[in-house]
Amino acid sequence: MERCRLVFSGSGGQGVITAAILLAEAAVLEEGLNAVQAQAYGAAARGGATRSDVIVSDEEIYFPKVNQPNVLVCLTQEAYNKFYPIIRPGGMLLTDPRYVKIERKVDARQWELEMFRTVMDRIGKPIVFNICMLGAVLGLTNLLKPESILKVLERRMPAAFLDMNRQALDIGLELARAA
Amino acid sequence: MKPNTKFLQGNEACVEGALYAGLRFFAGYPITPSTEIAETLSARLPQIGGKFIQMEDEIASMCAIIGASLTGHKVMTATSGPGFSLKQEALGYAVMAEIPCVVVNVQRGGPSTGNPTHVAQGDVMQARWGTHGDHAIVTLTASNHQDVFAMTVEAFNIAETYRTPVILLFDEVVGHMREKLVIPAPGEIPLVERLRTSVPGGVDYHPYLPREDGRLPMSDFGGVHRYNVTGLFHDMWGFPSDNPGVVHGLMRHLVDKIENNAGQLARYKEFELQDADTVLISYGSAARSALHVVRNRRARGEKLGLLELQTLWPFPAALVRDHCARARSVVVVEMNTGQIMREVKAAVKNPENVFLANRIDGTLITPTDIRNILRLIQGRGV
Numbered sequence: 001m002e003r004c005r006l007v008f009s010g011s012g013g014q015g016v017i018t019a020a021i022l023l024a025e026a027a028v029l030e031e032g033l034n035a036v037q038a039q040a041y042g043a044a045a046r047g048g049a050t051r052s053d054v055i056v057s058d059e060e061i062y063f064p065k066v067n068q069p070n071v072l073v074c075l076t077q078e079a080y081n082k083f084y085p086i087i088r089p090g091g092m093l094l095t096d097p098r099y100v101k102i103e104r105k106v107d108a109r110q111w112e113l114e115m116f117r118t119v120m121d122r123i124g125k126p127i128v129f130n131i132c133m134l135g136a137v138l139g140l141t142n143l144l145k146p147e148s149i150l151k152v153l154e155r156r157m158p159a160a161f162l163d164m165n166r167q168a169l170d171i172g173l174e175l176a177r178a179a
Numbered sequence: 180m181k182p183n184t185k186f187l188q189g190n191e192a193c194v195e196g197a198l199y200a201g202l203r204f205f206a207g208y209p210i211t212p213s214t215e216i217a218e219t220l221s222a223r224l225p226q227i228g229g230k231f232i233q234m235e236d237e238i239a240s241m242c243a244i245i246g247a248s249l250t251g252h253k254v255m256t257a258t259s260g261p262g263f264s265l266k267q268e269a270l271g272y273a274v275m276a277e278i279p280c281v282v283v284n285v286q287r288g289g290p291s292t293g294n295p296t297h298v299a300q301g302d303v304m305q306a307r308w309g310t311h312g313d314h315a316i317v318t319l320t321a322s323n324h325q326d327v328f329a330m331t332v333e334a335f336n337i338a339e340t341y342r343t344p345v346i347l348l349f350d351e352v353v354g355h356m357r358e359k360l361v362i363p364a365p366g367e368i369p370l371v372e373r374l375r376t377s378v379p380g381g382v383d384y385h386p387y388l389p390r391e392d393g394r395l396p397m398s399d400f401g402g403v404h405r406y407n408v409t410g411l412f413h414d415m416w417g418f419p420s421d422n423p424g425v426v427h428g429l430m431r432h433l434v435d436k437i438e439n440n441a442g443q444l445a446r447y448k449e450f451e452l453q454d455a456d457t458v459l460i461s462y463g464s465a466a467r468s469a470l471h472v473v474r475n476r477r478a479r480g481e482k483l484g485l486l487e488l489q490t491l492w493p494f495p496a497a498l499v500r501d502h503c504a505r506a507r508s509v510v511v512v513e514m515n516t517g518q519i520m521r522e523v524k525a526a527v528k529n530p531e532n533v534f535l536a537n538r539i540d541g542t543l544i545t546p547t548d549i550r551n552i553l554r555l556i557q558g559r560g561v
Contacts, residue, residue, distance in 0.1 A: 024186065034359065036357065036358045037357040038352070041296055063471040065543055
């Protein structure tokens with residue numbers, strides 16, 4: 001497989017780090033790939049620009065950070081403004097128009113998916129916004145099987161929350177397919 | 180995927196290694212970026228009948244593990260820069276009284292409170308000379324989670340074998356990043372257990388009387404023997420002595436038991452060194468970037484190799500000298516102002532061929548940083 005470098009960015013509390021961990025864990029434990037997840041954060045407990053890096057590969061991964069992502073997700077305007085210049089030429093940018101106004105064109109496929117609005121319309125809980133985003137990333141990249149994410153969710157989530165997460169993942173996949 | 184395969188943080192890999200090695204007592208005080216070690220152990224130790232104590236500070240934590248070790252348990256504490264500074268006095272006590280214990284320092288930027296959430300490797304010399312007085316110490320490090328696990332087990336084994344504190348000098352990047360760890364089956368890595376005295380209760384036990392092989396059998400404190408433990412120079416009963424012969428003998432013993440075994444204590448990895456004309460020397464997370472460069476440049480035909488040090492102290496000078504003997508240039512890759520570079524310069528025949536590739540801004544040194552420095556050394560410009 002081609003080495004895939006992803007950066008998920010947003011604001012503290014949106015769940016971008018959780019989404020990155022779920023993705024990397026699914027790659028390693030469910031699909032037998034190598035993955036490394038790293039994050040950058042400041043001393044603040046909440047808020048501020050958050051970023052998490054994931055590298056997925058079938059080869060060894062040494063340097064654990066991402067300089068130029070193939071896949072960049074920005075869930076706030078601040079994150080978009082800060083990170084859009086680092087996208088790898090020919091890569092992919094995913095944003096949500098509720099939070100991000102795309103201002104400049106980059107050499108990348110740009111997907112603006114109404115993830116937040118659809119999650120609120122159909123589930124009504126903002127907490128699974130990040131899982132919807134993860135579904136959209138999988139739908140747009142075919143990086144992993146969605147079932148692999150579900151298996152990780154099953155291990156980590158209390159049963160009562162599983163349905164909501166499964167639904168959010170499906171919404172993301174659906175939005176990606178329709179895009 | 181096998182059930183013994185985990186996806187976790189380096190700090191959690193350290194916990195898995197410690198539990199595999201037989202850790203039963205942890206005292207600590209939380210500090211970024213080491214906190215996950217304490218957090219995970221607070222859940223795991225009680226499940227196996229072990230003890231976890233969050234103490235009032237790092238000084239008390241260090242003292243608590245010394246006491247617990249004397250009673251016969253395998254012990255550990257974990258901290259970062261500012262906490263490691265606080266532990267230094269009691270660390271010296273453990274050196275002097277020959278108490279097996281493991282002290283983890285997940286390095287962040289310093290001095291002082293410094294750069295708490297960012298990476299650095301500035302505590303290498305503090306690990307060596309942080310406590311006062313002439314002494315020897317063992318310090319291990321690792322660049323990936325499998326090795327974090329292995330070096331943690333080694334740390335416990337070395338602590339028991341040599342009756343010494345062992346420092347695990349990790350860093351923020353390795354501590355916080357997540358990757359795969361395969362936990363070895365029980366027995367796959369041999370464990371060194373506490374060497375206990377065969378002297379029965381009611382018979383005089385000399386806590387500091389070495390056996391013929393130089394090792395000092397211990398007696399669980401509070402058990403069948405009464406004996407004294409002190410930070411003062413002491414005789415074979417453990418009582419203070421300023422007799423020059425006793426002082427000289429103990430000082431030599433404390434230093435020689437480690438330094439004379441530097442070869443045996445050297446843990447390291449070699450990558451593509453067979454015909455390397457440029458040798459990179461690195462350790463911890465910086466070694467990941469160095470290895471990235473080596474693999475990349477080899478594919479383009481450049482004769483580049485990496486010596487990854489896992490034992491930093493006692494410094495494996497003979498090993499470094501041998502591996503650098505045929506190199507045109509030696510580049511030490513580390514995230515400080517040259518703490519291991521100075522050791523390398525002192526070890527090799529041609530110190531003028533030793534260069535530093537470093538980064539000191541709280542950011543992990545990148546393969547590009549290293550490549551640029553290599554080009555400068557080779558006279559090719561960036």
